[in-house]
Amino acid sequence: MDARTDKAGKIERRGILFVLSSPSGAGKTTMARRLLAAEPQMAVSVSATTRAKRPGEVDGIDYHFRTEAQFARMVEAGEFLEWAHVFGNRYGTPRAAVETALRMGRDVLFDVDWQGTQQLAQSMGDDVVSIFLLPPTMAELERRLRARRTDSEEVIEGRMARAAAEISHWPEYDYVLVNEDMHDCFEQIHTIVHAERLRRQRRGAWLTEFTREMVGKQG
Numbered sequence: 001m002d003a004r005t006d007k008a009g010k011i012e013r014r015g016i017l018f019v020l021s022s023p024s025g026a027g028k029t030t031m032a033r034r035l036l037a038a039e040p041q042m043a044v045s046v047s048a049t050t051r052a053k054r055p056g057e058v059d060g061i062d063y064h065f066r067t068e069a070q071f072a073r074m075v076e077a078g079e080f081l082e083w084a085h086v087f088g089n090r091y092g093t094p095r096a097a098v099e100t101a102l103r104m105g106r107d108v109l110f111d112v113d114w115q116g117t118q119q120l121a122q123s124m125g126d127d128v129v130s131i132f133l134l135p136p137t138m139a140e141l142e143r144r145l146r147a148r149r150t151d152s153e154e155v156i157e158g159r160m161a162r163a164a165a166e167i168s169h170w171p172e173y174d175y176v177l178v179n180e181d182m183h184d185c186f187e188q189i190h191t192i193v194h195a196e197r198l199r200r201q202r203r204g205a206w207l208t209e210f211t212r213e214m215v216g217k218q219g
């Protein structure tokens, strides 16, 4: 028996929803990829979006790329856990995949903006752990957006224009990290994941039973 299952092997651990947000280009996708490589049991929420595919992006892996009409039908059918307008496009978290992963006791990683984080926190409460990434400077943020070579000048300017507004939401997050050095930032995120999993409230009935049996066996 471990913290995930009871004596009958039934899953009793609720998955944690780890949310990463930042201004565009600060490094969420980079950190998410590293975390998923280090934590193969962690599920990732693949968002749906109406934005155009970037070079190298794959439908169903990076995003579910949808037309406006398809996205609107999904909203109408209640298929999203949350959705929002970001940079003139619509982005949303499909409900079904997240609910399946959580039911199986798996943690789920989200890359969503501040609006998505607020909506997830409202619907999923204490199961949400939110992390905000800051760039070391605005100049470095712009450098990273350009170095990525995935967006037009117009898109980059739009994202830089929105960066200060995104950053203003940092106090709403559980953790705020400066992504200066990739390795250090990843280590900090991984430490948060380990610590949050060890919270007493998340260890479930297993801990109660474990301590009761231990004390019962005394003498």
Ligand SMILES: Nc1ncnc2c1ncn2[C@@H]1O[C@H](COP(=O)(O)OP(=O)(O)OP(=O)(O)O)[C@@H](O)[C@H]1O
Pocket (backbone or CB within 6 Å): 022, 023, 024, 025, 026, 027, 028, 029, 030, 031, 144, 145, 147, 148, 179, 180, 181, 182, 183, 185
């Ligand atoms: N600590 C770092 N130092 C230098 N470059 C970095 C660092 N972290 C990420 N980058 C680089 O910055 C660029 C932007 O990173 P990334 O795509 O992960 O950002 P993002 O926050 O996911 O952006 P978006 O919200 O637009 O999807 C990438 O080219 C990435 O390799």
Ligand SMILES: Nc1nc2c(ncn2[C@@H]2O[C@H](COP(=O)(O)O)[C@@H](O)[C@H]2O)c(=O)[nH]1
Pocket (backbone or CB within 6 Å): 020, 021, 022, 023, 024, 028, 047, 048, 051, 082, 083, 084, 086, 087, 091, 092, 093, 111, 112, 113, 114, 115, 116, 117
């Ligand atoms: N509220 C939501 N925001 C989302 C979701 N998926 C991604 N995002 C955020 O959109 C911007 C832009 O992303 P990009 O891939 O076009 O650069 C970024 O801040 C993401 O965090 C979502 O499902 N809901």
